[in-house]
Amino acid sequence: MHKNNNRFARNCQRHRQLMHFHTLTPRLKTLRLIISALFAPSLFMQSLYAHETIDNTNATANTATKVETREETTAATSQLVTLPSVASQYGVSRKTLLAAEATDANPQGVSDAAKANAKTLSKDKGSNNLPIDVKLNEIKVRAKRFHEIGPLPGLGLTKDEIPGNVQSITAKEIKESHSLSITDLMNKKLQSVTVNDYQGNPFMMDVQYRGFTAGPQIGTPQGLSVFFDGIRVNEPFGDVVNWDLIPMNALAGVDVFPGSNPIFGLGTLGGAFTVKTKDGFNNDGVDAEILAGSYGRKQLQVSGGTNNGTFALFGAGNFFLEDGWRDNSPSKVNQFFGKASYRGEKLDLNLSTLLVGTDLVGNGLLPSEMYKQDPSSVFSSPDTTKNKLIQFQLSGAFQVNDNFNITGQVYNRNSKRHSVGSDVYTEFSDGEYIVAPKNIASGDQLTCLHNSHNKYGIPDYYLVEEPSNIGDIAAAVAAGDTSDPLYDIYLNNNQVKFLVDYSYNYDFVTPVDTSLIEDTFNKDLPIYYANFVHQEFNFWKNSGASLTIPEDQQALVRPITSPNLPDGSATEFSYIGGSKGPTLNDPAGPVSVSNSSLDYFYTPNGDGTFNKHIILTIRARNLEKCGEAISRIDANGHPVYGTPNNNAPGYGTYDPVTGLLKVVDGAFDTYGGGTVIEGVPTAVITENTIDQLVKGSAVQFNWNLDHHKFMVGASIDSASADYNTTQRLGFLDAKRNAYFDPQQALDAYIAANEGGEIRNNDFDGTSLTKSIYASETWSPIETLHVTGALRYNQTKVKNTLAVRESASLYDTPLHAYPAYPDTIGICPNGNCNGVPTGYHKLNLTSLLNKPATEKYSYYSLNPSLGATWQASPQLNIFGNVAQGTRTPSVVELGCALGRRKNPDGSESVYGPGRTCSLPSALSGDPYLPQIKATTYDIGLRGTMNKAWGLDNVEWNLGAYRTDLRDDIYLVSLGPGRD
Structure with a gap:
């Protein structure tokens, strides 16, 4: 029997689910072989091997009595097919014959009209141009499905050739499952697959396979x-x-x-x-x-x-x-x-x-x-x-x-x-004592306003020199030993007398008398220290704003640091505190000695010793109103001064009946003012x-x-x-x-x-x-x-x-970014117009x-x-x-x-x-x-x-x-x- 080989890769691709192979006999003796396989959907996902022998016992003399068809659909889907020797007599290509359908030819005669009519009746409208007297029969053969073994198509193996338990779901199974999502489908159809519906949404499930996960939740260890x-x-x-x-x-x-x-x-x-x-x-x-x-x-x-x-x-x-x-x-x-x-x-x-x-x-x-x-x-x-x-x-x-x-x-x-x-x-309940803040009412001034008539743009001040033996002088004065030479220093030096009377030996009753130090008002400062004071003032005047400066940028905002004393006798050569307001027990007066005396700098004497210079800031002009100073109003309507603090009661909300402070978390309600505060956030x-x-x-x-x-x-x-x-x-x-x-x-x-x-x-x-x-x-x-x-x-x-x-393992909670009022406001040359006294909105971009x-x-x-x-x-x-x-x-x-x-x-x-x-x-x-x-x-x-x-x-x-x-x-x- 004469054999001809022909490739028809494209035809295989057009018929993935049902591939057609045809053997032809003259006139009415036609066999059609259809090999049906479980093919994957893409072009190169299929490979098929089929061996089938077909006997035609009624064949005529010029008909092949035995047709052997061998198909090899590799990843590129090329096949070798043996056709009968009589196939060439029809005058069409073997590809046309192999692609033909049973309805592509109708035996209605050989005239031109019959041929034209046959074309109109055929499935392909005559495009294959098959002879009229060709009839196609079909035989169905099932073969093994091939699987692509890599990310790209091109190479396929049967399941029996793959060293692993490969599982598959066909398009028919997908459609018949009516699954809402692919996770639901795999949960139904595949071994070793489970799902985790932690979100309560069918499209947001985790898929677990053999202990590994593939899912949408960031942070879940992914292994598929x-x-x-x-x-x-x-x-x-x-x-x-x-x-x-x-x-x-x-x-x-x-x-x-x-x-x-x-x-x-x-x-x-x-x-x-x-x-x-x-x-x-x-x-x-x-x-x-x-x-x-x-x-x-x-x-x-x-x-x-x-x-x-x-x-x-x-x-x-x-x-x-x-x-x-x-x-x-x-x-x-x-x-x-x-x-x-x-x-x-x-x-x-x-x-x-x-x-x-x-x-x-x-x-x-x-x-x-x-x-x-x-x-x-x-x-x-x-x-x-x-x-x-x-x-x-x-x-x-x-x-x-x-x-x-x-x-x-x-x-x-x-x-x-x-x-x-x-x-x-829930960040309020993490062991913090947090006073509930209040909204600003008409007339409220939470910022303490300070006059500034100096060239440095800082609150007006007195500059007092403190000798290194001030403690001994104060002790001599307290002992009343007028014969002690140290007592003479006290009597003859107004600055020393001021410090002894209103700091070291202060009775917290006698009003502070600044007439002793009037000659030190806004006295010149060393350039380095003036810049240092200005820097610290701008940084600390709003404690909330300082929170918005990232740690790695604070050195840029505060480049000036305090040097140590050369002999190591003090930890800091210069210092300025963050607050300029009064302390609790100071009487009303122009300066707060016990608070402001924390601000100082040193100058050398030339003999290896140093003199300490203390800056005493003059009190705010709106002392009776500013929030930093007022803890609360007493029963007679008079202000009670309190210690400046980020949670200062001056910013707090009070119970209208008891007059006591309210706090955000009831576990820390030591005041007894209650914890139901309208306007406190409850969600993030x-x-x-x-x-x-x-x-x-x-x-x-x-x-x-x-x-x-x-x-x-x-x-x-x-x-x-x-x-x-x-x-x-x-x-x-x-x-x-x-x-x-x-x-x-x-x-x-x-x-x-x-x-x-x-x-x-x-x-x-x-x-x-x-x-x-x-x-x-x-x-x-x-x-x-x-x-x-x-x-x-x-x-x-x-x-x-x-x-x-934040530089710690825990972020700064959101409520810790409050709109604090400025602690201090500067009134240049005594003009306070335009100086804000309410809550100051922070710069969150930094x-x-x-x-x-x-x-x-x-x-x-x-x-x-x-x-x-x-x-x-x-x-x-x-x-x-x-x-x-x-x-x-x-x-x-x-x-x-x-x-x-x-x-x-x-x-x-x-x-x-x-x-x-x-x-x-x-x-x-x-x-x-x-x-x-x-x-x-x-x-x-x-x-x-x-x-x-x-x-x-x-x-x-x-x-x-x-x-x-x-x-x-x-x-x-x-x-x-x-």
């Missing part, structure tokens, strides 16, 4: 890789997977590869999930489905495709709305996937786009006591996450020959995430914004030989992530729904008022990963397959992080420390080795060992708690460093080694024709172990810090 048409969709910020960005009705299949498979690249510690999408060649027509359910659930799924044999279009849309079964938990999902495809003789191209916008509410966990009362309630809300995705991909394949093909892709993936989290604000609202951009390209070379399946590939992926977070204070309604209302908030709580957003972080990170990999499957005999793989990765990470000013940049480099070489043995037609045995790695994500490197050495050089401790408040806030920033996972996998699998009344039962049994080294976990450091 997820690929969408060859694009790794683990986001660069935290390596998380946003399952809500994958449209269900665009999927043609899902495959799960277990273990630390190095071929799938970084992040594959416990396994890899690959999803493939549909195209217009295999999904002709329109499919639409409308679903509705309780709690306002509505969903529309529509998809459609068309093709002309060379070009194809496919589109899928998924639109979902629900109110949610819990309080205040609506969600909205809009997903669109589109693909344009071209298929030529050797070249295939696909251009696809994925556009997604979701608005999800996941109100998190609920205390058990509240759950018992009402399972649908929430502890605090809303907790919303909005995701947006714009993704483009160009992929292609070139069939060089029957055994060799090249595949590749380039892609651009831009995702944005904006989340708002609402929580009960946190906003996180993450912008991520990933660009990449890859190429893969595939050889499909009789005894070897070999591939070599390379990829490069560039990722960037920008992150920032802000917080503000708000209020909770009766259902613990948080809201922002500046009109309700007390004026002092700047974070609860307009423009009071507190910035926690300004973060951006980039990473560049370059990889090369190879895989070889050797089949020395038909029943034994040995697979080895190797991948080399090089990753470089660069992070820049600016964090809020809260972040100077950005710090860090760079990291990682290298890894990961191997795997495994084998499968077909012990019998019904039993397959496999074993495999593989190693995978995951580099720390940009968020883990930017905000990680690391080991630091003690000051004495002893072994490391977890010490405080610069901190960051990321969604799962870690702190410090050490170098983190990459995580390494080694998986050992053995198992059995097989089929049983008859079992428990069922046909074709598939079973598997396996055992595995994964060893991790240098894993990274979320650690709680305290309230609000993880």
